[in-house]
Amino acid sequence: GRRFPPPWQTRVFTVANQKGGVGKTTTTVNLAAALAKAGLKVLVIDNDPQGNASTALGIEHHSGVPSTYDILINDVPISEVIQESDVIPGLYCVPATIDLSGAEIELVSVVARENRLRNALAAYLKERSRDGQPRIDYVFVDCPPSLGLLTVNAFVTAREVLIPIQCEYYALEGLSQLLNNINLIRAHLNPALHVSTILLTMFDGRTNLAHQVAEEVREHFPDQTLHTSIPRSVRISEAPSYGQTVLTYDAGSSGALAYLEAAREIAKRGALPPETSVDQAVDE
Numbered sequence: 200g201r202r203f204p205p206p207w208q209t210r211v212f213t214v215a216n217q218k219g220g221v222g223k224t225t226t227t228v229n230l231a232a233a234l235a236k237a238g239l240k241v242l243v244i245d246n247d248p249q250g251n252a253s254t255a256l257g258i259e260h261h262s263g264v265p266s267t268y269d270i271l272i273n274d275v276p277i278s279e280v281i282q283e284s285d286v287i288p289g290l291y292c293v294p295a296t297i298d299l300s301g302a303e304i305e306l307v308s309v310v311a312r313e314n315r316l317r318n319a320l321a322a323y324l325k326e327r328s329r330d331g332q333p334r335i336d337y338v339f340v341d342c343p344p345s346l347g348l349l350t351v352n353a354f355v356t357a358r359e360v361l362i363p364i365q366c367e368y369y370a371l372e373g374l375s376q377l378l379n380n381i382n383l384i385r386a387h388l389n390p391a392l393h394v395s396t397i398l399l400t401m402f403d404g405r406t407n408l409a410h411q412v413a414e415e416v417r418e419h420f421p422d423q424t425l426h427t428s429i430p431r432s433v434r435i436s437e438a439p440s441y442g443q444t445v446l447t448y449d450a451g452s453s454g455a456l457a458y459l460e461a462a463r464e465i466a467k468r469g470a471l472p473p474e475t476s477v478d479q480a481v482d483e
């Protein structure tokens with residue numbers, strides 16, 4: 200069917216990988232678009248000063264537009280910042296502007312600096328339910344490629360971590376550091392945080408290397424890795440310059456179908472229990 204089952208509670212994902220250019224933003228916007236097209240309500244929080252997720256969703260985000268920065272620094276509620284996509288109804292975005300690049304430093308002296316985003320999201324979800332608005336089913340927080348206070352805020356906000364892994368050389372490099380950081384967050388700030396989902400991106404089935412990387416990732420993370428991998432596709436990389444996701448830019452393309460299938464898997468399988476530990480697996 201074309202509609203996906205709603206989760207039994209709002210699922211909040213942080214899309215993270217300390218490497219840049221591995222497909223975090225691409226995965227965030229295309230999974231969000233696929234879930235929204237399947238009838239669910241989806242919120243993307245752009246938590247990267249680059250604002251690439253906002254661009255790809257066609258959301259206004261020039262300097263001065265109310266944004267993630269205002270939520271983190273100025274106590275502005277999400278309801279005053281959120282924008283709905285013109286292209287896909289039910290898809291919402293909290294945009295990032297260039298102002299967010301200063302937040303990393305400014306947050307240092309802010310009270311409850313690690314909890315700013317979590318508190319704002321909790322208040323917003325509560326406000327929607329109080330006002331009888333339809334529930335947000337999925338939240339995706341798109342992160343910069345670093346572990347500063349912006350990413351810490353995202354890890355404190357989410358229950359689930361989604362790690363996109365590019366099927367290239369050194370794919371697993373840096374991963375144990377990411378998993379260590381997630382463990383630290385779990386120990387000190389957010390006991391519910393766990394890696395629920397791994398998605399192989401930019402998979403080129405013609406190369407042995409891609410198959411080797413995919414095999415290695417599946418060996419380490421058998422339960423977390425989605426069966427669907429995302430192929431390398433020109434249509435995927437073209438879509439953002441039209442302010443679109445590949446789901447609307449070229450709905451029949453291999454990239455669009457792959458993201459749709461990955462979203463279907465995520466919707467179907469639900470979250471793994473927080474006890475599941477993947478860091479042990481990677482150390483072996």
Ligand code: ADP
Binds near residue numbers: 221224225400430
């Ligand atoms: P990150 O957010 O991790 O830095 P991006 O999602 O911005 O990574 O992707 C990095 C670059 O790779 C972008 O130019 C994007 O368009 C491109 N890209 C991402 N996924 C694919 C894919 N499956 N096929 C082709 N290009 C891709």
Ligand code: MG
Binds near residue numbers: 225
């Ligand atoms: Mg990005």
